[in-house]
Amino acid sequence: MPFTLYMLALAVFAQGTSEFMLSGLIPDIAADLQVSIPAAGALTSAFAAGMVVGAPLMALLSRRWPRRRALLVFLIVFLLVHVVGAVTTDFGVLLATRVVAALANAGFLAVALATAAAMAAPGATGRATSVLLGGTTLACIVGVPAGAVLGQEWGWRSAFWAVAAVSVPAVIAIMASVPGGPAGAGARGAGGELRALRRPRLLVALLLGALVNGATFCTFTYLAPLVTGVTGFGAAGVPVVLALFGLGSFVGVTAGGRLADRRPRPLLAVGGAALLVGWVVFALTAGNAAATVVLVLVxxxxxxxxGSTLIAQVLYAAVEAPTLGGGFATAALNVGAAAGPWWGGVALAAGFGYRAPLWVSALLVAVALAVGGAAEGVRVRRRAAGGAGEAPAPAR
Structure with a gap:
C-alpha cells in the first residue's frame, strides 16, 4: 500500500480520537465552562449529527475539487477548529467547533475513501479501505485512552491540542504526495452520480453497513455498565475491556481487508452468522468473566x-460515483453509530437490564442477515433467468 495511504489513516486516527475522546472529558468540560453534564453531552450529539448530515453534503461540495485540495481543506479546517476549541472559554463556541469539525471529518473521510480506492491496485480496494479504517480502530485502542490521560494530567484542552498536533504530519504528507486529480475523476455529473447511487446493490450494502454498525455501537456504548453491573468487574476493569474491544476491531479490519477483495460473499455470510451467534451467546453468558473477556475480543x-467489508462493497458498487459513494458510506456508518445506542437506550429505559443492548445488537444483525439473504436470493434468481442481477457484494 502507498505510504500516503498510511498518512491518510493517521488523519483518520486523529479524527476518530476527536469523535470518541469526549466520553472521558465531559465532566471536566462541564466544570470548566460552567454548564451541566447533560449540556456538555450535547457536544457528542452535535458531532454525530454533523457526521451524518455532512458526509453526503461535503462529498457533493468537493466532488469537482482536486483530491489534494479537498483533503487539505477539510483537514486544515478540522485542525483549526480544534485549536479554537482548545482556547475558547465559551461553551457555545465549543459546540459550534464540534459541528464544524464533524462536517470537515465527514468530508475528509468521503474523499479519503475515494482516494484510497484510486490508489489501490486493481482488486485491492478492500485492503486499502482496511488501512484507512484502521485509523479509527487505533483511535479506540490508543487515542481515546491517551486523550483521557492527557485530560487528567493537563486538563481537557490538552486533548484538543493533541488532536491538532497529530493532524499536522498528515497535512504535510498530503501536500507532498497526494495526486492533484479531481476528486470525482471518471465520475458522471452530480445528477448522474446520484442516479448511480440508487442501484439496488449499493443501497443494500449501505443498509447492511448501517445495521451492522448499529449493532456494534449499541453494545460498545453500554459496555461499561454491562461489565460492572452484570459481569462483576470493578471500574478499573472497564478500560481493559474497552481496549480488548478496540484490539478486536483492529484485528477485524486488518483481516477483513485481506479477504474482502477475494472472497467477500463467504466472509459476509459466515462472518455475519458468527456475529449473530456471538451476540446471542454474549447476552446469555455476560455474567461469566472469562466468557465476557473472550466475547468482547471476538x-x-x-x-x-x-463492517469494513461492507464499506469495500459500497466503493466497488459506486465506481461511477466514487466521492459520493464514500460520503454515503460515511453517513450510513454514522446513522448506525447514532441509531444503535439510541435503540439500546430505549431497551434499557424499558427496564430490560444491562444485557438488553446485546439482544438489540443480535436483532440488528439478524435483520441484516435477512436483508442480505433476500438480496442474494434475488440475484441468484435473476442470474438463473439470464438477467444482469445485482448483488449486495461486488461484481468486480
Whole structure:
C-alpha cells in the first residue's frame, strides 16, 4: 500500500480520537465552562449529527475539487477548529467547533475513501479501505485512552491540542504526495452520480453497513455498565475491556481487508452468522468473566471485519460515483453509530437490564442477515433467468 495511504489513516486516527475522546472529558468540560453534564453531552450529539448530515453534503461540495485540495481543506479546517476549541472559554463556541469539525471529518473521510480506492491496485480496494479504517480502530485502542490521560494530567484542552498536533504530519504528507486529480475523476455529473447511487446493490450494502454498525455501537456504548453491573468487574476493569474491544476491531479490519477483495460473499455470510451467534451467546453468558473477556475480543473482531467489508462493497458498487459513494458510506456508518445506542437506550429505559443492548445488537444483525439473504436470493434468481442481477457484494 502507498505510504500516503498510511498518512491518510493517521488523519483518520486523529479524527476518530476527536469523535470518541469526549466520553472521558465531559465532566471536566462541564466544570470548566460552567454548564451541566447533560449540556456538555450535547457536544457528542452535535458531532454525530454533523457526521451524518455532512458526509453526503461535503462529498457533493468537493466532488469537482482536486483530491489534494479537498483533503487539505477539510483537514486544515478540522485542525483549526480544534485549536479554537482548545482556547475558547465559551461553551457555545465549543459546540459550534464540534459541528464544524464533524462536517470537515465527514468530508475528509468521503474523499479519503475515494482516494484510497484510486490508489489501490486493481482488486485491492478492500485492503486499502482496511488501512484507512484502521485509523479509527487505533483511535479506540490508543487515542481515546491517551486523550483521557492527557485530560487528567493537563486538563481537557490538552486533548484538543493533541488532536491538532497529530493532524499536522498528515497535512504535510498530503501536500507532498497526494495526486492533484479531481476528486470525482471518471465520475458522471452530480445528477448522474446520484442516479448511480440508487442501484439496488449499493443501497443494500449501505443498509447492511448501517445495521451492522448499529449493532456494534449499541453494545460498545453500554459496555461499561454491562461489565460492572452484570459481569462483576470493578471500574478499573472497564478500560481493559474497552481496549480488548478496540484490539478486536483492529484485528477485524486488518483481516477483513485481506479477504474482502477475494472472497467477500463467504466472509459476509459466515462472518455475519458468527456475529449473530456471538451476540446471542454474549447476552446469555455476560455474567461469566472469562466468557465476557473472550466475547468482547471476538465480537470486536467480527463486527469490524464484516463492517469494513461492507464499506469495500459500497466503493466497488459506486465506481461511477466514487466521492459520493464514500460520503454515503460515511453517513450510513454514522446513522448506525447514532441509531444503535439510541435503540439500546430505549431497551434499557424499558427496564430490560444491562444485557438488553446485546439482544438489540443480535436483532440488528439478524435483520441484516435477512436483508442480505433476500438480496442474494434475488440475484441468484435473476442470474438463473439470464438477467444482469445485482448483488449486495461486488461484481468486480
Amino acid at each position: 465480537q470486536g473482531t467480527l463486527s469490524f471485519a464484516v
